[in-house]
Amino acid sequence: MLWGKGMKTHTSTIGIDAISYSVPRAYLDLRDLAIARGVTPAKYTDGLLVERMAVAGPDEDPVSLAAGAARRVLAASGRGADEIGLCVVGTETAVDHSKPVAAFLHGLLGLPSTCRAFETKHACFGGTAGLLGAVDWIAAGSNRGRSALVVCTDIARYALNSPGEPTQGAGAVAMIVSSRPRLLELEVGRTGSYARDVHDFWRPLDRKEALTDGHFSVQCYLDALAGAYADWKQAVGPAGLDVDRDGMKLVRTCYHVPYGKMAKKAHLHRRSLDGLGDAGAEESFATEVGPSLRLPGQVGNVYTGSLYLALCSLLHEEAEELAGKRVGLFSYGSGCTAEFFAGRVHPEAASLVRRLDLMAPLRDRRQLSMAEYEALRRADEGADRRPAPEGVQARGIPGRMGYANGHEGLVKFLGIDAGARRVYDLQ
Numbered sequence: 113m114l115w116g117k118g119m120k121t122h123t124s125t126i127g128i129d130a131i132s133y134s135v136p137r138a139y140l141d142l143r144d145l146a147i148a149r150g151v152t153p154a155k156y157t158d159g160l161l162v163e164r165m166a167v168a169g170p171d172e173d174p175v176s177l178a179a180g181a182a183r184r185v186l187a188a189s190g191r192g193a194d195e196i197g198l199c200v201v202g203t204e205t206a207v208d209h210s211k212p213v214a215a216f217l218h219g220l221l222g223l224p225s226t227c228r229a230f231e232t233k234h235a236c237f238g239g240t241a242g243l244l245g246a247v248d249w250i251a252a253g254s255n256r257g258r259s260a261l262v263v264c265t266d267i268a269r270y271a272l273n274s275p276g277e278p279t280q281g282a283g284a285v286a287m288i289v290s291s292r293p294r295l296l297e298l299e300v301g302r303t304g305s306y307a308r309d310v311h312d313f314w315r316p317l318d319r320k321e322a323l324t325d326g327h328f329s330v331q332c333y334l335d336a337l338a339g340a341y342a343d344w345k346q347a348v349g350p351a352g353l354d355v356d357r358d359g360m361k362l363v364r365t366c367y368h369v370p371y372g373k374m375a376k377k378a379h380l381h382r383r384s385l386d387g388l389g390d391a392g393a394e395e396s397f398a399t400e401v402g403p404s405l406r407l408p409g410q411v412g413n414v415y416t417g418s419l420y421l422a423l424c425s426l427l428h429e430e431a432e433e434l435a436g437k438r439v440g441l442f443s444y445g446s447g448c449t450a451e452f453f454a455g456r457v458h459p460e461a462a463s464l465v466r467r468l469d470l471m472a473p474l475r476d477r478r479q480l481s482m483a484e485y486e487a488l489r490r491a492d493e494g495a496d497r498r499p500a501p502e503g504v505q506a507r508g509i510p511g512r513m514g515y516a517n518g519h520e521g522l523v524k525f526l527g528i529d530a531g532a533r534r535v536y537d538l539q
């Protein structure tokens with residue numbers, strides 16, 4: 113279906129079968145942050161296009177968020193843990209220098225012992241590295257009928273009072289990647305890549321908070337978009353760019369969203385790379401990108417999961433009207449690397465999206481006061497050394513896949529045991 117006349121024939125369909133996410137239970141309204149920092153709220157809401165940012169509590173860490181998202185996607189999609197042959201977790205806020213988040217997930221979800229499980233890192237690109245690796249794993253036949261679980265999980269932290277502070281956030285997105293996907297068929301082997309060694313954003317080993325050369329990072333993102341998009345055009349060839357051919361137009365594009373305005377800058381830049389002028393630019397942004405920014409605007413930057421939270425938003429808003437339509441995806445990881453690729457919304461995506469209930473994780477969140485937010489952020493520093501309650505043992509709970517809408521059924525981080533092991537509990 114994807115490849116026709118003049119393009120290489122490619123019959124396999126591989127892509128995202130199901131998607132869900134989890135966020136912390138609390139958030140900060142960015143108007144409150146603006147007032148506290150002596151900034152006009154419009155700078156954040158109109159200048160950066162952000163409304164709220166999720167803030168992790170003491171029992172929420174990248175593992176608990178990842179487990180929450182993974183449990184939700186498995187339960188809501190009707191997939192069993194025993195169908196998973198590959199579990200990849202993309203993160204840039206790992207909890208251990210050696211043991212990957214994927215190993216914790218393996219235990220907490222009760223994945224099969226024959227499952228390949230590991231973690232990937234390249235700033236916000238880590239999840240895409242996992243997704244594209246999973247697609248190749250299936251295309252190569254290594255899956256032997258099984259599916260992959262790809263989870264992107266992060267807590268985005270910048271220093272209090274820094275320019276990056278309004279662009280924080282936290283959350284995890286979990287995807288099941290399979291052949292015959294029910295949501296988005298990806299164009300296998302047709303991606304555009306870009307890489308360059310830059311210091312636009314980094315987090316030295318002894319720090320919890322990221323450092324960034326903010327305005328330079330914006331330019332690096334745009335340069336990476338130009339490079340990856342040009343390479344994608346080469347990869348798909350003239351037939352893949354022929355917008356007069358039925359179904360070949362990219363009707364929507366999801367971008368990596370550190371904050372909404374960055375996605376807007378990206379879209380306008382891409383239009384200029386296509387030789388399109390300013391006329392119609394605002395309308396194009398509102399139609400082609402706007403629906404993908406609603407969820408990110410409520411959660412903030414979730415780093416590796418940010419592109420896929422944008423995809424959740426798009427599918428929640430428009431899965432029905434996008435049936436059979438082609439969608440572009442742009443992933444950026446500081447440092448830097450990027451990839452531009454495309455997929456097609458499955459005709460039956462809308463009915464699955466209704467079952468996935470993609471608004472559920474945002475229900476019943478609690479709004480923090482500035483004092484509560486600052487207290488949580490200050491307590492963060494010691495979170496990885498907090499002792500777990502006496503007598504509590506690290507445990508996975510194989511086969512127990514409790515699931516509920518909202519925040520019930522989340523995995524909780526309890527602290528560190530006497531042997532410096534992280535301890536989790538499933539409520």
Ligand code: CAA
Nearest residue numbers: 152154155158159160275276279324326327329330333370
């Ligand atoms: N009303 C409306 N708009 C206003 C305003 C007002 N009162 N006051 C300012 N603005 C606008 C500005 O005009 C500007 O818009 P444009 O970019 O369209 O010109 C916008 O608000 C932001 O203003 P500033 O550029 O002055 O903001 P800043 O310098 O304080 O910080 C930032 C912006 C550098 C992006 C900072 O938030 C930051 O460092 N963020 C973290 C780094 C980041 O997210 N980089 C993105 C690319 S890297 C990446 O994508 C990887 C990743 O996930 C981190």
